Amino acid sequence: MVDAWEAAVEAQIRSAQERGEFDNLPGMGKPIPGRDLPYDESWWIKSFLEREALPTDLLLPTPLQLRRRAEQVPDEVRDLPTEESVREFVGALNREIVAWLRYPSGPRVVVRPVDTEAVLRQWRAHRAARNAAVASVPGVTESSIRPRRRWRWPWRWA
Template identity: 40%
Template structure:
């Protein structure tokens, strides 16, 4: 005797297929998008933006925060004084703190605080100041 178990999800999928609900899906018979491309860590973000028709300016605050951390060097290089750099880093670290404890909308962020002294030292070096 063969014992066969069908979960409720499997049953729902089977019944939907029997009703033909999957017969006219968009992209039926076509390869999956991005098949064969190199894996990207934020693939789901790009997929969401494309699917929702969103632009880079309309993303959840935690995703914007991740972008700010990635672009930190470019941003601080536009600042003129060490005080401006330190103020920017203090504001960024406060946003990171809020994101880590769930006070910001969007996917969770587990980025550590930015080391202000390290960033300022690199900023000075790029400006030719010691």
């Protein structure tokens, strides 16, 4: 029965080749990417992340993700417009950190809540330096400086 099935499949492939259905396929005549590289067990996840342009941080365990996000807080809040928005951002991150600390999973990594007041001091200092730079350049106003858009986790809007 298996031989009959294989024969039927081979006949369909042969007839498709004769009709020219395999001619001019995308990638025809090009080498297979990664063929000369050593075998990697996680090739499929790496190719998925590259193809979908996802950050590799998604592969990290939760405590390392939280720790990395805590380290990036000054850069993330730099362009926020008000102290209240900075407090909200840091508060949301601290709530996630505390939730993880209550029920830790993954490797045991030291993750501490972010000091809101220290972040606010940095934010104020950066804001004052930026305002001084804006005041020193004629014709440039605060509203003419566009903040950079940053990538955010799509499920963390709330």
